[in-house]
Amino acid sequence: MNNRKLTEGFIFKNLLLFALPMMAGNFLQQIYNIADTIIVGRFVSSDALAAVGAAYTLMTFLTSLIIGLCMGSGALFSKSFGAGKMEEMKQDIRMSFLFIGVVTIIIYMLVFPGTDYILQILTIPAEIYHMMRSYVRIIFIGIGFTFLYNFFAYLLRSIGNSVVPLIFLAISSIINIGLDLYFVISLKWGVSGTAIATVVSQAFAGSGIALYVMHRNGELLRIKEKLAWNRIGVIIKNDFFTALQQSVMNLGILMIQGLVNSFGTTIMAAFTVAVKIDTLAYMPAQEFGNAYSLFISQNFGAKKKERIHEGTKIAVIVSAAFCVAVSALVWLFTRQFMEIFVDSNETTIILEGVRYLRIEGSFYFGIGILFLFYGYYRGIQCAEMSLVLTVISLGTRVLLSYLLAPHTPLGVYAIWWSIPIGWILADIVGTIYYKMRLISY
Numbered sequence: 001m002n003n004r005k006l007t008e009g010f011i012f013k014n015l016l017l018f019a020l021p022m023m024a025g026n027f028l029q030q031i032y033n034i035a036d037t038i039i040v041g042r043f044v045s046s047d048a049l050a051a052v053g054a055a056y057t058l059m060t061f062l063t064s065l066i067i068g069l070c071m072g073s074g075a076l077f078s079k080s081f082g083a084g085k086m087e088e089m090k091q092d093i094r095m096s097f098l099f100i101g102v103v104t105i106i107i108y109m110l111v112f113p114g115t116d117y118i119l120q121i122l123t124i125p126a127e128i129y130h131m132m133r134s135y136v137r138i139i140f141i142g143i144g145f146t147f148l149y150n151f152f153a154y155l156l157r158s159i160g161n162s163v164v165p166l167i168f169l170a171i172s173s174i175i176n177i178g179l180d181l182y183f184v185i186s187l188k189w190g191v192s193g194t195a196i197a198t199v200v201s202q203a204f205a206g207s208g209i210a211l212y213v214m215h216r217n218g219e220l221l222r223i224k225e226k227l228a229w230n231r232i233g234v235i236i237k238n239d240f241f242t243a244l245q246q247s248v249m250n251l252g253i254l255m256i257q258g259l260v261n262s263f264g265t266t267i268m269a270a271f272t273v274a275v276k277i278d279t280l281a282y283m284p285a286q287e288f289g290n291a292y293s294l295f296i297s298q299n300f301g302a303k304k305k306e307r308i309h310e311g312t313k314i315a316v317i318v319s320a321a322f323c324v325a326v327s328a329l330v331w332l333f334t335r336q337f338m339e340i341f342v343d344s345n346e347t348t349i350i351l352e353g354v355r356y357l358r359i360e361g362s363f364y365f366g367i368g369i370l371f372l373f374y375g376y377y378r379g380i381q382c383a384e385m386s387l388v389l390t391v392i393s394l395g396t397r398v399l400l401s402y403l404l405a406p407h408t409p410l411g412v413y414a415i416w417w418s419i420p421i422g423w424i425l426a427d428i429v430g431t432i433y434y435k436m437r438l439i440s441y
Contacts, residue, residue, distance in 0.1 A: 005160060006295045007082050007302040011311045016318070019291035021162040025153075026287040028169040030280050036194040037276050039180050041269075041341050046349065048191050049342070050265045051132035053272020054124060057257040059139055061250035062111060063146045068246030069100045070147070071290070072239035074154030075297045075378050081159050082301030091228035093220055096235050097151060098227070104147040111140050122254070123261050125268075131191055138195035145199070145206030152209045155220070157294055168209045176201035241383035245374070245390045252394030256415060259401055263412055270352035273341040277334075277357060281326050282364050285319050289371030296379025308380075315372055323368035330361035352412070359416045366423030373430035385433060389426040396422035 006014055036056075041049040073096040080089035111118070115137060124132055153165035176197050183193025214221060260271045292315045299307045330337070338353045370393065377385040397418040404414035 006298040007304055007307070011295075011307065012314050012318075015291065015295050015311060015314065018160065018162050018295070019288045021166040022157065022287040022291050023284040025162070025166040025169045026283050027280070028166070028173040030276075030283060036180060036198065037272065038341055039184050040191060040194055041273070042343070043184055044190055046269050046342070046346065047128045047265055048131060049272055050125075050268035051128040051135060052191055052194065053268060053275070054122060054128075054257060054261060055132055055136050055139060056272070057250075057254055057275075058118065058122065058136060061247070061254045062107065062140075063143060064246040064250040065107070065243050066100060066104055066143070066147045067150050068243030069096075069103060069239045070150040070154045071246070072242030072378070072383060073100070073151070073235065074158045075242070075293060075381070075383075076235065076238045077155060077158035078294045078297040078379075079301035079381070082298030083303075085301075088231075090220055091231050092235060093155060095228055095231050096239070099232065099235055099239070100147060100151060104144055107143055108140075111143070112137070115140075122258050125261065125265055128265065135191040135195045138192060138199060142199040142202040145202040148206030148210045149202070152213045155213060156209075156217070157291075158297075159217075159220075160298075162291070164212060165209060168205045168212070171208075172201040172205035175204055238381065238383070241387050242378055245383065245387040248387065249390045249394055252390075252398050255398050256401055259405060259415060260412070262406070266348050267352060267412055269342070269346075270349045270356065273338055273349070274353040274356040276341065277330070277337045277353075278360060281330050281361065282323065282367050285323055285326075285364070285368035286371050288315070288319055288322075289368075289375040291375075292372060293375030293379045296376055297381075300380050312372075312376065316369065319368040319372055320365050323364040327361050327364045330357055330364075334358060334361070355413075356416050359413075360419050363420035363423060366420055366427055369427050370423055370430065373427070373434070376434070377430075385430075389430050392429055393422040393426035396425055 006018060008014075036052050037049065040052050073092070076092055076096070077089055080086070080092065115133060119129060119133060119136075149165075149168070153168075156162070156164050179197035179200055180194055183189045183197055187193060189196070257271075261268055292311070295311055296308055299305075299311070334354045334357045335350060337357070338350045342349050344350070370389065373389055374386045377383060377389075400418035400421065401415045404410050404418075405412060408414065410417075
């Protein structure tokens with residue numbers, strides 16, 4: 001597979017061709033959980049659907065630290081690649097792998113003994129507690145494979161190869177769906193079956209891409225010198241803010257999940273389905289922001305500021321246009337999308353899901369621009385600003401939700417409306433800071 005130099009050539013074409021496999025890859029990654037949701041919702045029960053949805057939010061939070069560290073390392077690798085500092089890049093790859101691997105082991109040591117404590121914090125209703133516990137105990141096994149996949153995927157993307165990660169995700173998605181159908185429908189294993197299917201598919205993706213890189217790009221992993229411990233401080237500092245940003249973002253989402261859980265299993269099930277549709281709808285904008293980030297970091301390493309400015313203008317136009325189109329699509333076909341996941345007789349679940357999507361889906365442009373800000377500040381080695389924007393966005397959401405939802409007639413409407421309000425406030429701050437940085441150049 002050819003690596004793509006993002007520091008040369010026609011910006012729109014290169015950025016789009018690099019981003020498209022990443023968008024497709026994220027889409028396939030969502031298939032893991034969407035397949036679970038559809039099959040559980042159709043062939044198990046609404047209680048099982050609520051349990052799987054709550055577990056998805058929990059796992060997103062737990063793996064966000066690992067993904068954030070891999071994402072931060074990818075930006076560092078990409079900067080070195082753009083600057084032509086290949087020996088430094090090789091040293092950073094080895095040290096990053098060691099560092100993130102240790103963090104993954106620590107997570108394992110915390111989640112298995114602490115399962116019950118975690119579920120109690122989430123205020124899981126008694127009727128689905130044991131079902132969710134069985135599910136997450138299996139899903140936790142896949143954390144290590146999540147590390148392997150994301151580390152090597154971001155390594156390949158940092159040198160311009162976004163196709164190979166897509167291939168491994170495509171195959172693992174097929175494995176996941178096939179095993180889901182077999183374990184749940186044929187063997188009647190319930191939510192445990194969906195968990196086993198997910199872990200098996202994660203194992204294929206993580207192990208497969210690791211073996212591929214070691215075979216095809218082994219020179220990036222082998223250097224003559226010993227481990228470059230003098231680089232560990234640079235790596236930790238670089239990765240810290242991106243990992244913290246991802247963790248804070250998903251901690252806020254987890255807190256919202258806890259509040260949603262307090263409204264009962266019907267609202268939980270509606271939220272589970274709506275979030276799946278929601279995530280799938282703005283997922284291409286998210287991955288476009290990640291591709292844009294690697295474009296920025298390569299050109300930042302190559303010191304091509306004008307190319308960065310031009311690429312930013314193009315990225316804003318593309319992301320905004322896409323988000324407006326998706327908002328219109330979600331608004332028009334909200335009910336039909338909900339009925340993909342749940343039976344049409346589940347009218348209460350569908351109605352609440354429609355309300356959520358009609359509110360949030362009208363403001364996708366807000367999160368599309370926010371993803372670009374995250375990518376931009378990560379790409380210019382200013383990940384702390386991405387963290388600030390995340391705190392503003394999620395802090396607003398959590399604050400408004402907890403102040404208004406339990407104590408006013410708005411109820412869950414307060415949760416639904418707090419989300420776009422947080423996006424827009426973060427966009428305003430991100431724009432002001434971006435203008436200030438342009439003036440300082």
